[in-house]
Amino acid sequence: MFENLQNLKSEAIAQITQAESVNDLEEIRIAYLGRNGKLTKLIKELTSLEIKDRKQTGLLINDVKKTIETALNTQKQQFCDTPKTWFDPTIPGSKLQTGSLHLVTQAIEEISNVFESIGFVRSRYPEVEWDWYSFGSLNFDPLHPARDDWETFFIEAKDHPKFGRMLLTPHTSSGQVREMQAIKTPPIRMINIAKCYRRQSDVSHVPVFHQFEGLVVDKDISIAHLRGTLDYFARSFFGPSRKTRIRPYNFPFTEPSFEVDISCDICKGTGLIKGHKCKLCKEGWLEIGGSGMVHPNVLKAGGIDPTVYTGFAFGWGVERVYMMKSGIQIPDVRLIYGTDLQFLRQF
Amino acid sequence: MNILILDSWLRDYLITNAKAQDIARCLSLCGPSVERINKINIGGKVDYVYDIEVTTNRVDMMSVWGIAREASVILPEFGFKAKLKKPALQKYAKLTKPLPLKISINPALTHRVMGIVIDNIKNRETPKWMKDRLTASGFRSLGALVDITNYVMTEIGHPTHVFDYDLITTKQFVLRESKKNERIVSLENKEYKLPGGDIVIDDSTGQIIDLPGIIGTKNSVVNATTKRVLLFMETNDPVRIRKTSMTLGIRTVAATLNEKGVDPTLSDYALSLGVSLFQKICHASVASNVIDKYPKKQKQNIVKITHAKIEKLIGTHIDKKRVITILSSLGFGMKATKEGYEVSTPSWRNRDITIAEDIVEEVVRIFGYHNVPCTKLSGEIPDKPTDMPFKFEMAVKSILKELGANEVYTFSLVSKTMTVGNELKLSNPLGSDHSFLRVSLLPSLRKAADVNVAQESNFLLFEVANIYIPSKGNLPQEKMTLGGIFVKTDYEKAKGVIETLLDKLNIPYVFHPTDAHGFKAGQRLQVLTNRKYIGFFGVLMDNSIYFEFDMSLLKKFSRNATYKPIPQFPAHIEDITSIVPKNTYIGDLMDGIKHASNQITKIQLIDTYNDAFTFRIWYQDCNKTLSDEDVRKIRQEVVKYLSAKHHVTVKE
Numbered sequence: 001m002f003e004n005l006q007n008l009k010s011e012a013i014a015q016i017t018q019a020e021s022v023n024d025l026e027e028i029r030i031a032y033l034g035r036n037g038k039l040t041k042l043i044k045e046l047t048s049l050e051i052k053d054r055k056q057t058g059l060l061i062n063d064v065k066k067t068i069e070t071a072l073n074t075q076k077q078q079f080c081d082t083p084k085t086w087f088d089p090t091i092p093g094s095k096l097q098t099g100s101l102h103l104v105t106q107a108i109e110e111i112s113n114v115f116e117s118i119g120f121v122r123s124r125y126p127e128v129e130w131d132w133y134s135f136g137s138l139n140f141d142p143l144h145p146a147r148d149d150w151e152t153f154f155i156e157a158k159d160h161p162k163f164g165r166m167l168l169t170p171h172t173s174s175g176q177v178r179e180m181q182a183i184k185t186p187p188i189r190m191i192n193i194a195k196c197y198r199r200q201s202d203v204s205h206v207p208v209f210h211q212f213e214g215l216v217v218d219k220d221i222s223i224a225h226l227r228g229t230l231d232y233f234a235r236s237f238f239g240p241s242r243k244t245r246i247r248p249y250n251f252p253f254t255e256p257s258f259e260v261d262i263s264c265d266i267c268k269g270t271g272l273i274k275g276h277k278c279k280l281c282k283e284g285w286l287e288i289g290g291s292g293m294v295h296p297n298v299l300k301a302g303g304i305d306p307t308v309y310t311g312f313a314f315g316w317g318v319e320r321v322y323m324m325k326s327g328i329q330i331p332d333v334r335l336i337y338g339t340d341l342q343f344l345r346q347f
Numbered sequence: 348m349n350i351l352i353l354d355s356w357l358r359d360y361l362i363t364n365a366k367a368q369d370i371a372r373c374l375s376l377c378g379p380s381v382e383r384i385n386k387i388n389i390g391g392k393v394d395y396v397y398d399i400e401v402t403t404n405r406v407d408m409m410s411v412w413g414i415a416r417e418a419s420v421i422l423p424e425f426g427f428k429a430k431l432k433k434p435a436l437q438k439y440a441k442l443t444k445p446l447p448l449k450i451s452i453n454p455a456l457t458h459r460v461m462g463i464v465i466d467n468i469k470n471r472e473t474p475k476w477m478k479d480r481l482t483a484s485g486f487r488s489l490g491a492l493v494d495i496t497n498y499v500m501t502e503i504g505h506p507t508h509v510f511d512y513d514l515i516t517t518k519q520f521v522l523r524e525s526k527k528n529e530r531i532v533s534l535e536n537k538e539y540k541l542p543g544g545d546i547v548i549d550d551s552t553g554q555i556i557d558l559p560g561i562i563g564t565k566n567s568v569v570n571a572t573t574k575r576v577l578l579f580m581e582t583n584d585p586v587r588i589r590k591t592s593m594t595l596g597i598r599t600v601a602a603t604l605n606e607k608g609v610d611p612t613l614s615d616y617a618l619s620l621g622v623s624l625f626q627k628i629c630h631a632s633v634a635s636n637v638i639d640k641y642p643k644k645q646k647q648n649i650v651k652i653t654h655a656k657i658e659k660l661i662g663t664h665i666d667k668k669r670v671i672t673i674l675s676s677l678g679f680g681m682k683a684t685k686e687g688y689e690v691s692t693p694s695w696r697n698r699d700i701t702i703a704e705d706i707v708e709e710v711v712r713i714f715g716y717h718n719v720p721c722t723k724l725s726g727e728i729p730d731k732p733t734d735m736p737f738k739f740e741m742a743v744k745s746i747l748k749e750l751g752a753n754e755v756y757t758f759s760l761v762s763k764t765m766t767v768g769n770e771l772k773l774s775n776p777l778g779s780d781h782s783f784l785r786v787s788l789l790p791s792l793r794k795a796a797d798v799n800v801a802q803e804s805n806f807l808l809f810e811v812a813n814i815y816i817p818s819k820g821n822l823p824q825e826k827m828t829l830g831g832i833f834v835k836t837d838y839e840k841a842k843g844v845i846e847t848l849l850d851k852l853n854i855p856y857v858f859h860p861t862d863a864h865g866f867k868a869g870q871r872l873q874v875l876t877n878r879k880y881i882g883f884f885g886v887l888m889d890n891s892i893y894f895e896f897d898m899s900l901l902k903k904f905s906r907n908a909t910y911k912p913i914p915q916f917p918a919h920i921e922d923i924t925s926i927v928p929k930n931t932y933i934g935d936l937m938d939g940i941k942h943a944s945n946q947i948t949k950i951q952l953i954d955t956y957n958d959a960f961t962f963r964i965w966y967q968d969c970n971k972t973l974s975d976e977d978v979r980k981i982r983q984e985v986v987k988y989l990s991a992k993h994h995v996t997v998k999e
Binding site for chain 2 (some may be wrong): 015096097098099100101104105109112118119121122123124126127128129130143145148149153154155156157158166168183187189195197199200202206208209216218219220221222223224225226228230231232245246247248250251255256257258271277279281282287293295310336337338339340341343344345
């Protein structure tokens with residue numbers, strides 16, 4: 001009897017551990033603990049034992065029963081299943097309606113974080129400006145085309161006796177001289193991110209857009225510093241797989257002046273999409289914006305001695321830069337200023 | 348300005364082993380930017396068209412020869428062989444019986460004029476090779492006489508014109524200033540009234556026979572019977588050219604070149620090429636002596652620069668010899684001084700190079716920007732101002748996003764129908780949709796909401812942007828503003844979002860009903876904090892709910908969260924259901940309950956059914972656990988207040 005019980009216990013445990021489903025376990029339970037189960041039968045045989053052995057055997061039977069029950073329960077929990085309640089784990093979750101921050105906000109946040117990490121201080125200057133801050137102080141020729149009615153928006157207002165016409169600033173560069181006047185003595189390391197306005201609208205231009213302007217003025221600032229800074233930005237913002245290049249250009253407020261390009265993300269820098277020319281870029285390169293060494297006349301206009309200090313500046317389109325960031329793949333800049341929730345919620 | 352140049356044409360002047368793609372790449376890095384190369388087939392031969400962006404300061408590069416000159420300097424820097432071929436200069440024999448020709452100029456308007464009469468024009472057909480080149484450069488073939496002028500302009504970079512010599516009976520060409528309202532009829536038969544002060548050519552009788560540098564006029568233009576032409580080139584004051592061209596809206600290639608200041612010394616080459624083409628294609632002959640009026644020869648600019656300045660501005664070491672080679676190959680005259688150089692500009696760079704920094708640019712672009720090291724900024728980091736609003740703005744946006752709102756960016760320019768009357772007006776809007784600077788975000792957000800009304804159930808759009816409040820004699824006040832619009836949203840839910848926003852910003856608030864135009868009567872509230880107005884919200888006529896806050900005021904009144912001790916003694920919480928008379932402001936009523944005792948720490952509306960409102964009230968004391976007797980007394984106060992002030996009965 002004693003031995004039978006031990007064997008029974010081992011046999012049951014073995015079967016339980018090998019069971020593959022809750023149904024198996026139920027079968028095992030019935031086979032051992034059911035009305036005609038193996039253990040139940042042994043219990044029934046208890047009466048046939050001698051009285052002196054009964055107590056001892058009874059205790060053992062209880063122990064075996066408990067062990068089997070515990071094993072059954074433990075195993076059952078491992079299956080994590082309840083055989084009797086229907087549960088559909090494939091049913092879709094009910095998602096929460098979350099909000100979204102606009103792409104431009106996200107872009108501005110990322111851009112300012114990159115520059116703040118190398119000591120740039122973010123500023124903000126007027127979007128509605130006087131001609132002098134937008135053009136005059138920036139060494140624009142009095143007849144420069146940007147001052148024409150067909151390029152810049154002007155306001156119906158009286159001219160300022162000293163600063164000229166009132167306009168919507170076409171670039172963040174108007175903050176350069178304001179920053180110099182505010183800081184007075186360099187070092188200056190400014191980043192100005194703001195709305196700008198130009199009279200144009202097509203696949204890569206909108207009349208209202210955002211630019212970020214960097215301005216560094218200090219002793220001994222060189223083109224090498226400008227390159228170093230742009231390079232740092234490009235690597236931090238676009239990642240190591242994107243390429244940038246700088247090439248000669250012409251701006252009134254910088255000398256020398258450069259244009260900065262980044263390899264196009266839409267056509268992967270090939271200039272072609274399915275055999276056709278990429279609509280967005282030029283031979284695989286997309287121009288991000290201008291940069292250059294601050295023109296001595298601009299430093300003078302800001303009250304800074306160009307024989308002591310030099311500096312560099314760059315002004316890039318926020319939307320363009322963000323569109324070129326890997327993975328966004330927006331082919332038309334005008335989409336960004338749409339207000340369709342189906343668009344907004346994608347970001 | 349973009350120009351189209353054929354590779355095979357370029358190679359007339361540029362002898363190089365570089366392929367078209369190499370030329371494009373190298374030019375882009377160190378000179379003009381080649382935006383595209385288009386492969387084309389001309390007469391069974393593969394050719395390439397370079398689409399080149401030339402910056403406005405480099406009118407000297409807006410031609411085949413100009414690009415060849417740049418490329419001849421740049422290509423060797425990349426290891427290619429490159430040699431520049433100069434265009435030919437004709438020698439003109441002095442004629443014994445020249446056809447009459449008299450040209451007079453005003454030196455204040457015109458720098459130089461060259462003219463020559465060409466006779467015996469026989470062939471007016473443009474040869475195929477010329478047609479192909481012109482077509483590739485974007486010109487329409489208009490017969491040999493005109494095509495030759497476009498060809499000369501594209502190849503040399505100097506605008507060129509031909510008159511029908513026989514149409515000018517006086518044989519006199521007087522360049523003068525126009526009077527206001529003088530009229531011309533262009534070769535396209537369009538009449539223009541001149542603004543005055545334009546440069547015109549007069550045949551000495553007062554009749555205008557040309558708008559030089561911009562467009563030809565009908566009364567002097569060559570035609571199918573033209574036998575003799577005056578080949579004519581002039582350089583005029585670029586400022587006047589631009590003004591006339593822009594005012595009249597005549598934007599020809601010639602005008603675009605002339606307004607940038609064409610190098611007068613190019614006239615020699617242009618005239619020379621023109622004459623030889625007329626001889627070659629039209630079998631014509633020279634019938635006059637060359638007239639050349641060039642009273643004030645331009646002076647070379649001399650720029651002094653130290654070598655130290657060059658190295659300091661570039662940020663790297665560069666050999667003195669290299670500097671001299673680069674600048675000399677670009678055509679600059681070089682004189683070494685004790686510390687640096689005295690650089691004299693070539694005629695074609697006179698307008699462009701005036702200061703030392705210009706010289707550095709020439710050196711470093713040929714040296715190669717890609718060869719300049721990337722150096723990290725060192726030195727002192729400027730202090731950060733503490734009052735900048737950027738972090739706060741981001742915090743506000745993030746809270747709204749968490750509350751399920753979607754951020755939009757709309758145009759700050761609005762249409763007349765979206766204005767209230769005091770907006771600043773643009774003098775030159777792009778269209779009537781965008782002609783005023785908004786003084787509220789409401790019209791834009793409403794428009795933004797309309798886009799989604801059909802698609803979406805309930806939503807909240809918001810924007811943080813400047814509004815522009817006009818200020819007399821000054822720039823407008825740019826107020827950073829938060830605006831938001833709830834569509835198909837229950838009033839209480841919308842208000843809850845606004846309350847949560849203010850709570851999260853730790854701004855205490857009270858609401859004060861004030862009506863305003865555009866909102867449903869009695870359904871608009873001002874938001875006050877410390878008795879100061881900070882914003883408003885309310886129900887618009889179309890049932891959407893709009894709110895607007897002044898961001899600077901939100902920032903001003905926003906506080907960091909401060910720690911309040913957690914109450915040691917438990918609150919006694921109970922629900923009271925009251926029957927409230929109609930037209931009672933529940934907000935005021937709840938405020939009243941709250942103020943009935945300082946042992947009431949919190950009150951919430953948890954249920955409404957018809958006129959029955961159930962409030963949950965927290966009774967709590969910071970010094971002890973309130974007994975049932977204490978609570979009973981406070982409740983009595985509440986009931987007394989409700990019945991006395993609001994005629995409310997409390998259900999027991």
